[in-house]
Amino acid sequence: MRDDELIIIKLGGSAITFKEEFKRPDEETIRRLAGEIASSGVERLIIVHGGGSFGHPLAHRYELHIGLRGDWQLRGLAETHEAMEELNKLVVEALLAKGLPAVPLPPISCFITEAGRISKAFIEPVRAVLGLRAIPVLYGDVVLDEAQGFAILSGDQIVAYLALALGASRVILGLGVDGVFTSDPLKHPDARLIERLRPEDIQALGEGASAALDVTGGMGKKLREMAPIASAGIPVLLVNARRPGLILRALRGEKVRGTLLSIG
Amino acid sequence: MRDDELIIIKLGGSAITFKEEFKRPDEETIRRLAGEIASSGVERLIIVHGGGSFGHPLAHRYELHIGLRGDWQLRGLAETHEAMEELNKLVVEALLAKGLPAVPLPPISCFITEAGRISKAFIEPVRAVLGLRAIPVLYGDVVLDEAQGFAILSGDQIVAYLALALGASRVILGLGVDGVFTSDPLKHPDARLIERLRPEDIQALGEGASAALDVTGGMGKKLREMAPIASAGIPVLLVNARRPGLILRALRGEKVRGTLLSIG
Numbered sequence: 001m002r003d004d005e006l007i008i009i010k011l012g013g014s015a016i017t018f019k020e021e022f023k024r025p026d027e028e029t030i031r032r033l034a035g036e037i038a039s040s041g042v043e044r045l046i047i048v049h050g051g052g053s054f055g056h057p058l059a060h061r062y063e064l065h066i067g068l069r070g071d072w073q074l075r076g077l078a079e080t081h082e083a084m085e086e087l088n089k090l091v092v093e094a095l096l097a098k099g100l101p102a103v104p105l106p107p108i109s110c111f112i113t114e115a116g117r118i119s120k121a122f123i124e125p126v127r128a129v130l131g132l133r134a135i136p137v138l139y140g141d142v143v144l145d146e147a148q149g150f151a152i153l154s155g156d157q158i159v160a161y162l163a164l165a166l167g168a169s170r171v172i173l174g175l176g177v178d179g180v181f182t183s184d185p186l187k188h189p190d191a192r193l194i195e196r197l198r199p200e201d202i203q204a205l206g207e208g209a210s211a212a213l214d215v216t217g218g219m220g221k222k223l224r225e226m227a228p229i230a231s232a233g234i235p236v237l238l239v240n241a242r243r244p245g246l247i248l249r250a251l252r253g254e255k256v257r258g259t260l261l262s263i264g
Numbered sequence: 265m266r267d268d269e270l271i272i273i274k275l276g277g278s279a280i281t282f283k284e285e286f287k288r289p290d291e292e293t294i295r296r297l298a299g300e301i302a303s304s305g306v307e308r309l310i311i312v313h314g315g316g317s318f319g320h321p322l323a324h325r326y327e328l329h330i331g332l333r334g335d336w337q338l339r340g341l342a343e344t345h346e347a348m349e350e351l352n353k354l355v356v357e358a359l360l361a362k363g364l365p366a367v368p369l370p371p372i373s374c375f376i377t378e379a380g381r382i383s384k385a386f387i388e389p390v391r392a393v394l395g396l397r398a399i400p401v402l403y404g405d406v407v408l409d410e411a412q413g414f415a416i417l418s419g420d421q422i423v424a425y426l427a428l429a430l431g432a433s434r435v436i437l438g439l440g441v442d443g444v445f446t447s448d449p450l451k452h453p454d455a456r457l458i459e460r461l462r463p464e465d466i467q468a469l470g471e472g473a474s475a476a477l478d479v480t481g482g483m484g485k486k487l488r489e490m491a492p493i494a495s496a497g498i499p500v501l502l503v504n505a506r507r508p509g510l511i512l513r514a515l516r517g518e519k520v521r522g523t524l525l526s527i528g
Contacts, residue, residue, distance in 0.1 A: 122386030
């Protein structure tokens with residue numbers, strides 16, 4: 001691990017909340033992950049977390065993902081953002097409790113999307129927090145959208161944007177599963193963990209041509225979000241944040257069970 | 265009141281919190297003010313609120329106003345911002361309860377200061393929220409500062425910045441007092457309310473030349489912040505938000521007891 005390396009770590013919503021229950025955080029996991037981050041000794045770090053059961057149910061109730069359809073949706077912007085602030089507060093307080101100088105930077109006021117993709121961003125606060133040797137903490141959020149009124153901006157898209165804009169050394173995605181599998185491990189007991197992926201493997205997904213790699217739904221979207229970072233030479237490690245110690249070891253640059261997405 | 269006018273209203277920290285007690289909101293006043301704003305029928309509105317007993321004690325404890333002195337201050341950024349989010353949530357929920365489409369836009373991620381003055385800003389989200397016929401809600405906050413690490417950005421400075429950047433029609437400052445007095449009305453029973461001020465009256469304050477106008481401390485700072493707006497032709501009305509009905513009437517453009525700061 002180089003001293004000047006910048007790591008962006010995502011704490012997935014499925015790792016830090018219980019997805020089945022509305023707004024139920026997994027506080028034990030949040031505290032443990034804060035401890036692992038503190039123990040890693042990494043100095044230049046950006047943390048992005050997902051929404052899990054805080055974000056998705058509200059975004060769904062107000063149909064925020066499809067954009068503006070009626071005024072009834074407008075209160076959903078505030079409610080969804082506030083739910084995300086609530087989860088963010090738990091994450092930030094857990095980090096502070098471990099002595100980490102976490103600074104929350106709410107995405108709703110620094111990103112604008114167009115048809116769901118980041119079109120304008122104000123990342124000076126992120127740079128400034130890093131300049132103070134502190135840790136910017138961002139999260140998936142509802143944002144204003146130039147084409148459709150508003151949109152859900154995923155933590156993954158923020159990770160990808162910041163990794164390219166700031167030239168991150170590497171990215172770690174902490175998931176609720178071990179990584180990318182050949183098929184859904186819950187349905188297929190013979191599913192195998194794919195330890196190594198290249199960006200071109202993911203491009204093939206879009207064409208529906210690759211039968212060997214069954215990455216459906218959320219995981220496919222996540223990988224397509226990460227492919228450009230990997231193509232730019234920034235390795236992305238997908239690892240299970242629910243298994244104690246993996247995030248710590250991944251931050252330290254040790255080899256851990258998971259999926260490494262990178263070129264070469 | 266013209267249909268296309270844009271009003272920026274500040275809800276002062278001393279109006280919506282009890283300043284003597286740490287983090288004690290005046291929820292009754294917040295609800296009443298939300299009701300007055302809803303009743304006014306104003307369509308294009310930006311709300312900015314102060315921190316009162318949510319912001320000041322923490323900012324003071326961590327000496328955030330003087331900028332970076334040591335790492336011990338860094339956790340103060342998160343704590344102060346979180347306290348402000350807590351108050352903001354009460355304000356936004358009161359507005360939503362009255363049917364107003366309030367959208368919180370946290371200043372920490374869209375403003376950067378230099379030696380305490382706004383040097384960079386990302387106001388596209390404010391424009392976008394207005395474009396949805398919704399109400400941006402901002403507040404005094406801790407922000408990153410290019411010269412001193414961080415700074416306290418007052419709600420007043422945000423009001424002034426947005427009024428000039430967006431060409432507001434007028435500004436209403438809701439205070440915990442009736443307006444500007446000739447001397448401190450708590451100490452001097454013969455203090456008179458000054459109903460009319462011109463920007464040049466305030467410029468004189470800086471030179472300490474004006475004995476007729478005793479605006480010390482907070483009020484002097486507030487007036488100096490507002491002088492450039494008034495000079496640009498945007499009238500600023502200072503009015504007591506603690507007196508029921510005044511904010512409603514001020515929003516409607518009716519004449520109310522208070523101090524009007526304007527040219528001409």
